Amino acid sequence: MAGPEKFVIMVTHGPEHPEHATIPFVMACAALASDVRVVIGFQAEGVRLAQRGVADEVQAPAFPPLAKLLDDYRELGGQLLVCGPCVKGREISLETLVEGSEIVAAGRFVAEIASATNSLVY
Secondary structure (H helix, E strand, O other), rough: OOOOOEEEEEEEOOOOOOHHHHHHHHHHHHHHHHHOOEEEEHHHHHHHHHEEOOHHOOOOOOOOOOHHHHHHHHHOOEEEEEEEHHHHHHOOOOOOOOOEEEEOOOHHHHHHOOOEEEEOOO
């Protein structure tokens, strides 16, 4: 392979589904710890997970708290891309998102996925 491996993980479930919200971050942290580049994209209700304070309320049984996983992910250098139309439709502003979040359009998601080694959807 020419360059480092890259995962794109799309998160479409929000805090009302703790397991679906948490597993993407478990996978992302494991990949980053294995020297795989990771981009997490948030779409649909998943954009709520990128709001400050929301991860503090998410705890799936048998998993670390989502807030810890989110902090670990960011410390390990993972990227957070948030769907522009999805946040607009939910009246979520950039100022309310966790540090390091970037609001993007579909073209950016397409580019990230097209350049990825693998992609996952939760």
